[in-house]
Amino acid sequence: MISNGIPKQERHPCFFAKSKKKYGRVHLPVAPSCNIACAYCRRDYDCANENRPGVTREVLSPRGALERFQHVLERMPNICVAGIAGPGDAFCHPESTLTTFELIRKHFPDISFCVSSNGLNINPYIRDLHDLGVRFVTITVNAVDPGIGSLLVRQAVLDGKRYTGKAASSLLIAQQISAIEGLKSLGFTVKVNTVIVPGVNEDHCLFVAKQMASLGVDLMNLLPLIPLAKTEFAHVDPPSRRQIKKLRDSAGRYLPQMHHCQRCRSDAAGCL
Ligand code: SF4
Ligand code: SF4
Numbered sequence: 001m002i003s004n005g006i007p008k009q010e011r012h013p014c015f016f017a018k019s020k021k022k023y024g025r026v027h028l029p030v031a032p033s034c035n036i037a038c039a040y041c042r043r044d045y046d047c048a049n050e051n052r053p054g055v056t057r058e059v060l061s062p063r064g065a066l067e068r069f070q071h072v073l074e075r076m077p078n079i080c081v082a083g084i085a086g087p088g089d090a091f092c093h094p095e096s097t098l099t100t101f102e103l104i105r106k107h108f109p110d111i112s113f114c115v116s117s118n119g120l121n122i123n124p125y126i127r128d129l130h131d132l133g134v135r136f137v138t139i140t141v142n143a144v145d146p147g148i149g150s151l152l153v154r155q156a157v158l159d160g161k162r163y164t165g166k167a168a169s170s171l172l173i174a175q176q177i178s179a180i181e182g183l184k185s186l187g188f189t190v191k192v193n194t195v196i197v198p199g200v201n202e203d204h205c206l207f208v209a210k211q212m213a214s215l216g217v218d219l220m221n222l223l224p225l226i227p228l229a230k231t232e233f234a235h236v237d238p239p240s241r242r243q244i245k246k247l248r249d250s251a252g253r254y255l256p257q258m259h260h261c262q263r264c265r266s267d268a269a270g271c272l
Contacts, residue, residue, distance in 0.1 A: 011080040012112060012136055013271060015189055015219060017260050025081035025114070026072045026269040028065040029057045030096045034088035035120050036172060037154040038142075039232040040197065040225055047086035048226065049140035049193055050116040052263040057087050062099040069104055072269045079269070081136070082108075085116040094125050101132045112136065116193070119176035120156055126182045137183050138221075139176055140193040143201055144211045146170040151200050177215065184216040191219040191258065196239050196247060198225070209251035221258040222248055 006018065013020040034047065041048050046055050060068060073079050082104055084090045090097040101113055114136035115129065122129075122139070129137070143149035149169030156168040163171050183190050192212045196202050209220055224238045239247070248257040262268075 008080075008110075008112075009135070012114065012189075013081070014114075014258070014261065015136055015191060017258075020260055021271060022078065023080040024076050024078050024269065024271045025083055026069060026079055027051075027083050027085050027264060027267055028060060028069065028100055029087050029267045030060050030062060030065050030084055030100045031086055031088045031090045031092065032059040032096075033092045034118070035092040035158065036089070036118050036156045036168070038118075038195075039152050039154055040195065040228065042228045042231055045087070045228070047088060047116075048228070049118060049195060049223075050085040050138065050263075051087070052226070057267045059087065062096055062103050065100045066103045066107065068267075070107070073108075076269065078271070079111075081112045081114055083114040083116070083136075085138075085264075089120070090115050090117050091121040091125060094121070098125065098128055098132065101129075101134060105132055114138070116140070117179075118172070119179045120158055120172055121175070122179045123175060123182060126179070126186060126188075130186045130188070134188070136189050136191070138191040138193055139180060139183075140195065141173075141176050141208055141212065142195050142197075143169065143204055144173055144177075144208050145204060146173060148201055148204050149173055152195075152197065177211075180212070180215045180217060189219075190217050191221055192217050192255075193221045193223055195223050195225055196244065197233060198236055198239050198243075202239060202243070202247065205247055206250055206254070209254040213254040217255060219258055220251055220255040221261050222251060223261065223263065226263075
């Protein structure tokens with residue numbers, strides 16, 4: 001691993017813009033399924049909360065992920081971060097996520113780990129993540145109001161029980177808030193992704209920013225909706241660059257904003 005003036009804990013190209021040209025990350029697609037149904041998601045594609053929608057990836061086993069990681073590191077020695085960001089949710093079947101981190105940690109004690117999730121089911125695994133040396137977590141929070149949230153998430157399944165409508169969105173929000181509290185209490189660096197859906201949550205995202213700031217979240221990534229065919233928002237015009245900039249400027253009063261997200265694929269590798 002190369003070294004220079006940037007401290008090790010800041011060598012994450014997404015969380016620290018100064019690292020984006022020097023250090024790379026690799027996404028390991030080990031999470032096949034999802035425990036919620038976002039209204040803008042096509043389940044045959046990668047999770048749209050973190051990845052560029054419209055791309056389908058093969059899913060790797062934890063052992064396959066280790067092999068891929070070793071292979072990528074040989075070609076790109078500036079890789080500093082191994083992350084799991086789909087193609088579904090990392091905690092729908094947490095065993096794959098945790099086993100992948102465990103295997104890589106055995107071989108690469110110095111590598112940083114990050115994980116993205118919708119936050120529904122990360123709570124029971126926060127201590128495990130910490131013990132495995134995961135330090136960066138992204139949670140997608142599109143709403144902090146169950147009424148608005150219910151327009152964005154259609155169902156949630158937790159502990160074998162299925163929730164729909166406002167019950168699903170209330171549950172998701174409560175789980176996300178308690179997850180963020182738990183993560184911050186153990187010293188994780190936490191980013192929140194918020195997908196902006198015009199006519200649904202574009203005005204609400206400032207409330208999201210304010211509440212996330214009060215929970216100690218470190219960074220916010222406002223992402224424009226990418227309308228996918230055959231979804232509820234297929235005909236919604238995505239927010240323009242200007243709108244996104246304006247929203248980031250306003251939300252920036254509460255939380256630092258990410259401006260360089262590339263919406264990578266769930267198997268992306270290299271510098272951003
Ligand atoms: Fe799709 Fe939402 Fe699940 Fe991501 S969290 S895979 S966008 S339903
Ligand atoms: Fe970083 Fe955004 Fe790519 Fe995730 S999708 S690895 S946050 S640039």
